[in-house]
Amino acid sequence: MVFRCDLCRIEVPDADHTKGKRHQALLNARERFEISQNSSIYISRIKPEHDENILKDYFSRFGQIKNCFIDKEKHTYAIVEYENIDSANKCLEHSDEHKLNDGSRLKVKQRNHHEFKSKRMLISEQEFLNINKEKEIEQHAIMVQKLNNQLTIDEQAETIVEQEKITDELFKMREEFFKELEIMFIKYFPEAKLCLTGSMANSLATNLSDMDIVLILNDTYIEAQHLSSSNNSGESMNIDENSCSNDIDMNQNK
Ligand SMILES: [Zn+2]
Known part of the structure; x- marks a missing residue:
């Protein structure tokens, strides 16, 4: 039985998935996203002379403001996000029309709600x-x-x-990864050889370096295979180069 997690947008084998770190992080992110939306108001009829300070000055009477931005393109609307939902509600309950000192009347309504999408990054x-x-x-x-x-x-x-220079810990991790990769290849292509090249081989690697690996196929004969998966038209796998290299990005902090 397979469950679908709509939050993570993946199929998972069992309900234990919801205890996982990524799922929990997304739950928290969704909650933050929803609180942020509910704490925000949408203001229209902004005049060219209105800036963030004028808006903050007026709308802070309903509570502490966390963020305020005016649309840059046409300068006709703004969004004010309060520190908490109560302040946004207070502002909305007060009136849908707010008169500023300069006599202009701004329209205020609840901010449009967007659906939280996990692709929307955990942090901005x-x-x-x-x-x-x-x-x-x-x-x-x-x-x-x-x-x-x-x-x-x-x-x-x-x-x-x-x-x-690369830390011992990271170097060891990469070495282990390389060994595992080698074992995997040799299992299928006993004649083949996997070689480290570039900064990992000449000891000039830094923590941000990538890992360059060359696969030397030697006399390995690769039979054209017909893949029968449904989203494949049955093309044969062709390897006509004698070797191929691949960039494997193992950057930890990027
Ligand atoms: Zn999930």
């Missing part, structure tokens, strides 16, 4: 960039300080190598 792209940027700036500052404390260029070069 901007959040992701900010987290990484802060980390990068911090690491950069530590590095500069370290380098300033050293007297010779040799020492400095060594420090940079120490900092950038």
Whole structure:
């Protein structure tokens, strides 16, 4: 029996799936997404002279504002997100028309609700960039300080190598992955050979390096196979190169 998890958009073997980390993370993300929508109001009839400060100034009387943005294209509507749902409700209950000090009348309604889609990332792209940027700036500052404390260029070069070179842990992980891959290939193509090439082979790898592997088929004869899966037209698998290489991306932090 197979269950379908609509949240993760996958088929799963049993209901235990809902205890999984990814499913739980998506549940939390969906909850945050829904709270954020329910805490937001949609404001229309925005005038060109209205900016975020004017809107914040007026709408903060209903509660603390978390976010405010005006549509950049036409500057006709805005969305104000409150820290909590009560504030948004208070604003909506007050009136659907709000008069600003300059005499203009803004229309306010509940923000349109969009369906939560798991592809919509767990954190926003901007959040992701900010987290990484802060980390990068911090690491950069530590590095500069370290380098300033050293007297010779040799020492400095060594420090940079120490900092950038691949960690033992990650190197071991990659080695193990390579061994497993090799075992898998040899099982089917006993004549073939798998070789590491590039930075993983010449010890210049950093934590951000990829892993280049060459498959040397030697005298391996590969019979054309007819794949019978339904979404395949039955093409034969053709390997006419003597070797093929593939980029395997094992970046952990990217
Ligand atoms: Zn799920």
